[in-house]
Amino acid sequence: MPKQNLFAIALLAGMSMQPLVQADDHYRSDRWDDHYQDDRWYIAPFASYVDTGGDRNASNGWGGGMGFGKIIDEHFNVELKGFYEGFNGTNGAWSLTGGTADLQYYFFRDKFSPYTVVGVGGMNSCVSGNCGAGIIGEAGVGFSYELHDNLLVRSDVRYRYNNNLNAHVQPGTDEFHDMTVNVGFVIPFGDKPKTLAQRADTRVEPVAITDCATLDSDGDGVNDCLDQCPDTIKGGVVDAKGCLIRLVLKGVGFKFDSEELTPTAQGILDGVAQNLIAHPQSNDIEVQGHASSEGSHDYNMALSQRRSASVVDYLKRKGVANKLIAKGYGETQPIADNATEAGRSENRRVELIWVEE
Template identity: 70%
Template sequence: MLKQKQWVIVSLVGAGCLPLAQAADRLDDNRWYVAPFASFVNTGGDRRAADGWGGGVGVGKMIDEHFNAELRGFYQGFGGDNGPWDLAGGTADLQYYFFRDTFSPYAVVGVGGMNTCASANCGVGLIGEAGVGASYEVNDHLLIRSDVRYRYNNNLNAHVQAGTDEFHDMTVNLGVVIPFGDKPKYVAKSETRMETAPVVAAKVDCSKLDADADGVNDCLDKCPGTIKGAMVDAKGCAVRLILRGQHFEYDSAELSLNAKELLDAVARDLIAFPQKNEIEVQGHASSEGTDSYNMRLSQRRAHSVVEYLKMKGVSNKLSAKGYGETQPIADNATEAGKSENRRVELIWIEE
């Protein structure tokens, strides 16, 4: 039964290592943290021991949007035919987060050492761990974290247990993560546009002026400062903006440098000339790939744009929705048409 559980864990870890589309860009949180935890140990049959409990503490650092590095120490104990057993050791862990959000799943691998005592027999050996888990962000200074791990232990001929020096266990860990310091905050810099009125002796006819070049004269324009390239209504207010070009890494939701520069300009305009409307960010795909895959990919890409605009300080209510390949605007039979259909649109919802 334990071997079956271990194969399930190994399979999950292997699946986690497959290339996955990266989720939304997040704040660059690189704080140090401390992580106390409690453990349940499901011992392998080679120990001839009962299940047990333990605990420990880790100290780590958030490296970037995907990786944490952590040093952990632990103690675990349980009974058995040749016990009691006492395990004390530590590992150096590397955690890979598939994406960072309130709920953040991850895969973890670790290597280290452990002192094992079975009754009066003790020996130091090597351990390797692999597993999957998730964290839940309660607030900026507290996360709840849990993972399940397969552990391989080799006691290097210490003969703690007669007949074998290799052991296979499963651990389930539950604890908290307490980051040090404040979570980094990004405040978008709004640019105040200074419009210099021409000095004229005669009164200017506003019906002949269009300061933001949106096609609506300044007499009728209720939304000055329209985002460049946006479609507007009769009042000059933005209703639709199509982001064209190479905005994402191939087969991924990770924003390209070109996309971030474009979204920076969009964010500056939304902050400098705010409209209170809700904005739906729509992701669209070409016909390459299956319908279900394109739907999921377009949803992740729309979510990436929403999170990036929020990070830049946009205060509009933003929602993300993927449409996959259901709303083409060009012919998918040509490469040019497919390129047109791979797009993200911002739709202003009428109040």
């Protein structure tokens, strides 16, 4: 691959890091990054295809390696990675052995999760018995796809800069520009954390006991003698104690192409705020914004984030004491058919999710 093409790949990878700064500025006030539940360690075996870029006077080759990393929060992973690569050249067979410390930035976490990555490290290069150690820097883009809670497929493409620090492994230059395509798996250790809503997304059936067994004053499916959260908001999903874990705010609408709440929506949120204040729960609450499939993915993600942040701001102004976390999901979690207007209307919604303590 010509050097100018490799430099173009590096430039694109660097430009893709710009949303990191923008996202940090946009979401810092809501602090929902700090509440991301998954912080597991993992291993990541992978195979590599190497495009040597022309500097080494060599053919393309293959390799592989292993990463060991940790999920930090909603956006970041850190990972230590070791690798070996080999290929043939005009001066003989090449072997590259090295490792990097990587920082991965995920734009969002879902079944399909795109990310950018930068890494720095060292590499020992050998050709025809002539070896030398040098430094490397990598930048690229990739994605992971979740097959199971403990198994993800991952792939990325990276530009690599290598300087052998006057080792003269190959006459004429100590600087090399390669591209690698990596494909492998991510295997997290332990169970994936779940929210309360994921643990119990259906209404609890009443428990048959004596006396107040037939009484359910707030209609939440839990008998009054077991209900520790009376006067639950209608339509909410509760746990065995009658306390809310999920609430879809029906009728909470916004002005067209805006995060500004309609007067009707404000009235509904006034009632929600009064209930949360009158019957407090200590859990943090994730305020989720959802959209229909109209518009692009990026547009819907940004709009749903702004709208969830608008609901958070309104509830805080009304005196809700819970820590409220704004999160936009765009069109990624539909509950109805986007092929009909009725279904799209259902998908344009706001949900409150009580986060497990």
